[in-house]
Amino acid sequence: MTPTTGTTVHTIPRLEIRNLKRRFGDRMVVDDVSLSIMPGQVTCLLGPSGCGKSTTLRMIAGVDTQDAGEIYVDGNLICDTVFRVPPERRQIGLMFQDFALFPHMSVADNVAFGLKGPKVEKRARVETLLERVGLGWTIDVFPHQLSGGEQQRVALARALAPRPRIMLMDEPFSGLDNRLRDGIRDETLSVLKQEDTAVLLVTHEPDEAMRMADEIALMRDGRIVQQGAPYNIYNAPVDLEAVAFFSDINVIRGVSRGALTDTPFGQFLTPGFRDGQTVNIVIRPQHLKLDFDRAGKGPLPTERDGQAARGIVERARFMGNESLVEFRMDHDGSVLRATVPNVFLPQPGTALWLTLRRDRCFVFPAAQAHEAAMHP
Known part of the structure; x- marks a missing residue:
């Protein structure tokens, strides 16, 4: 670590995993996964259920053993296929959906459970952590006297009590009421940052990953398919499935000829595709623009929005801060x-014209399309 003016610059990852593999029978559950996390950084392993996220977490924690690959903490090897530091000596904290508080112990005893040393020092550490999570008043009460959100914060204090260098979190907020979840997530993130803990969060919820993570590792079928800052993952997706995981999508299919693809919305540049290759032009619903029908005519084409195409409203629903409108398109009957x-909320049967924000469209080979990916 190199000190600079008023800050500490970390040059060695707090957690680094290299080429982890894990097979169960004939199925490769984790396939060549590598990533690194710096102190104070929150990285999210994001992906659908069954993609290998939790298995990766268990190998890092030491409760499962990899078939190949290495795990390092602060540059020191803690596990490969021969050498293995026991889980209790890895200085890694764990938080799960199940808070697993001991019901017969007070909050103070729950938080102090993993601590060693004189009783007065343990009590001081417990008091400090409970104050930090806003629960100093709970120190002598029992878990059943607390709400779900309060129990979650006690679980966080307990996980932080031994001063772990790394915190592994497996869907820790999924059991909370939606009204509580955002606040608890923000409080948890603030405490972890204060402790300079490296965090690996596992979730299948894109909104949670975008809200909490400094970096997202998008996982699919045991592999990390894309990794980067949330802004980059969202705005520069690697394939159609990556776009669809974060939001609903519209797909317009065409054929590339001479690096151009004709669509009802005008021509799209499709360099890098061979002549005759089918491509998918993908756009999120929020990037479609609507205009009124003027006696069968729509807006004039523009460089940014291209040519307008007409659709007939099939359904319109109010979603709170926005409305969702579904169209049956004149040109091919697609939705x-x-x-x-x-x-x-236009009435069904209303004719409107749609244009696409060209700068918000993504173009992928049609072979990458999977119908299920369109509805994550």
Whole structure:
């Protein structure tokens, strides 16, 4: 670590995993996964159920053993296929959906459970942590006297009590009421940052990953398919399935000829595709623009939005801060969905014109399309 003016610059990852593999029978559950996390950084392993996220977490924690690969903490090897530091000596904290508080112990005793040393020092550590999570008043009460959100914060204090260098979190907020979840997540993140803990969070919820993570590792079928800052993952997805995991999508299919693809919305540049290759032009519902029908005519084409295509409203639903409008398109009978801010509820049968934000479209080979990916 190199000190600079008022800050500490970390040059060695707090946690580094290299080429982890884990097979169960004939199925490769974790396939060549590598990532590194710096102190104070929150990295999210994001992906659908069964993609290998929790198995990766268990190998890092030491409760499962990899078939190949290495795990390092602060540059020191803690586990490969021969050498293995026991779980209790890895200085790794764990938080799960099940808070697993001991019901017969007070909050103070729960938080102090993993601590060693004189009683007065343990009590001081417990008091400090409970104050930090806003629960100093609970120190002598029992878990059943607390709400779910309060129990979650006690579980966080207990996990932080031994001063772990790394915190592994497996869907820790999924059992909380939606009204509590955002606040608890923000409080948890603040405490972990204060402790300079490296955090690996596992979730299948894109919104949670975007809210909490400094970096997202998008996982699918045992592999990390894309890794980067949330902004980059969202705005520069690696394939159609990556777009679809974060939001609903519309797919417009065309054929590339001479690096151009004709669509009802005008021509799209499709360099890098061979002549005759089918491509998918993908756009999120919020990036469709709507305009009124003027005696069968729509808006004039523009460089940014291209050519307009007409659709007939099939359904419009108010979603709170936006409206979702579904269209049956005149040109091929396909259904496109658009979201618009506030209340916009046109009647079924209304004709409207749609344009696509060209700078918000993604183009992928049609072979990458999977119908299930369109509805994550």
